[in-house]
Amino acid sequence: MALLTCRDASFAYDGHTVVSGLNFSINSGDYLCIVGENGSGKSTLIKGLLRLKMPQSGSILMGDGLKANEIGYLPQQTAVQKDFPASTYEVVLSGRLSNRGIKPFYSRADKAAVEENLARLGIEELRNKCYRELSGGQQQRVLLARALCATHRMLLMDEPAAGLDPVVTQDLYRQISEINREMGITIIMVSHDIHSAVKYAGLILHLKNEQVFFGATADYIKSKIGAEFLGGDQHD
């Protein structure tokens, strides 16, 4: 069975439907990019996949033994998060909170997971630095390490490269791609960077307040909607 299946799902705010006709499945190891113009429903769908928002109609099913606490999340950063007064180490360690259960202290396994993910993202030397003093790209790496501490199965990301310069953005996308290929972690990412989306993702979901495309990236590039979106101006 698929890891996640959206079946005829729609989402609404105060009874007003903002995205509908969602029908797609994600299998273990997939890399999906959700694309579309501003206000097309991408973040709303992410909230639905995280179970923070219930569908107005239809359903979202988890399969393959996936549990809600096995989904790591890399949010769009708010000003408050950027100013968080904790060290890199503490921020990454906090990714283990959902696995800790009722134990009052972090275990040796929790600390080992932090070391592993600091190393994986090449940020060991930032461990004692205050999170708010890091650059935007470094902060995203720390949040990625934190999300990896929470999951071995699926990462959801809402525009992880927002506000980063092009070089740092490409580095971040490369690292995310490695995490997908080398660790087999399923990636679902909202991206405004359509060119990077088609470069790295195997699957594309295009929203326009309804699902207008879901399928392989190669087919998306050949489709009318894909060609238009790739050729046109990005509204960002």
Ligand SMILES: Nc1ncnc2c1ncn2[C@@H]1O[C@H](COP(=O)(O)OP(=O)(O)OP(=O)(O)O)[C@@H](O)[C@H]1O
């Ligand atoms: N909390 C909310 N209450 C009411 N309407 C909302 C709320 N959040 C989003 N919306 C509306 O739902 C629609 C979809 O918004 P959503 O944030 O999902 O789009 P998006 O594709 O992620 O946009 P962007 O690319 O700008 O981030 C928009 O019309 C938005 O105004």
